[in-house]
Amino acid sequence: MTLPRVLFVTGKGGTGKSTVAAALALALSRRRPTTLADLDRRLSAAAALGAMPRDSTAVKVTDTLDVIALTPRAELEAFIERIVPIRAISRRMLRSRTFGYVTAALPGLEAFLLLERLRIMAGDAALNDRYLVIDAPASGSAVELLSVSSGVKGIAPAGTLNRLADSIDSFLRDATRFGAVITTTPEDLAVREALETAATIRARVGIATVAAIMNCVPDLLFDTAELAAMSPLGGHARLAIRRNSAHEQAMLAAPRFADAGMMTVTLPMMFTPAIGTAELKKLGRVLDAKLIDR
Secondary structure (H helix, E strand, O other): OOOOOEEEEEEOOOOOHHHHHHHHHHHHOOOOOEEEEEOOOOOHHHHHOOOOOOOOOOEEEEOOEEEEEOOHHHHHHHHHHHHOOOHHHHHHHHHOHHHHHHHHHOOOHHHHHHHHHHHHHHHHHHHOOOEEEEEOOOHHHHHHHHOHHHHHHHHOOOOHHHHHHHHHHHHHHOOOOEEEEEEEOOOHHHHHHHHHHHHHHHHHOOOOEEEEEEEEEOOOOOOHHHHHHOHHHOHHHHHHHHHHHHHHHHHHHHHHHHHOOOOEEEEEOOOOOOOOHHHHHHHHHHHHHHHHOO
């Protein structure tokens, strides 16, 4: 499988989306130069890699990996500064009440310009043989972000914004350039939301899903007889049963993703109080073997 140039990592809150994005960027950077674009206001993926980017300026993590933080508001400000190059005037426009009315009348404009920035970054990545990994918003907000260009075309049926929206749609629908990676955990609620997210972005925008990443899957340590022998141990037995159950749920979920046309990559449970570079490298090795090197 050839991975697209841009990998958009999303998933239900609490499924380890940012951890997966950071581990995936680290793994890809061993093969080609890679940029991690962190759209999370908490900058969780960037922080896991030891980087704290500011003001849309890339920060180097290694010789082949850098991290950049992007926000919809910053992209709107950059857009206005491009079309009004006199800084004092552009800043006055952004602060004006009239401009506030204009942006309110164009819902999704900031998110739309963020998508345009990602499209431009993807073009640069293709020219320079790089990967771009996006730590995207959680699945509900991600669906809204990816659908925003169709709303802009409804508001602007002709002109510059309409042409930009067509370019963004073409970019998102090109499976060689853009693909979604959806994180989940073995729990049924997270699996159902991941399946719904994949179906929604495919139906609404035509986006291909590269894989479902099943995160936090513990090894199966005990057989039925061993669990029965542990029953007098009370809380310890319940913990062992819960651990086995999570593993079994992950195995049952894989065929559901296969039926939806998605491959599943399972990542091990990391029994550590925090995720650092060592843990990211371990997860990265699994992603390299099961996703990147397929």
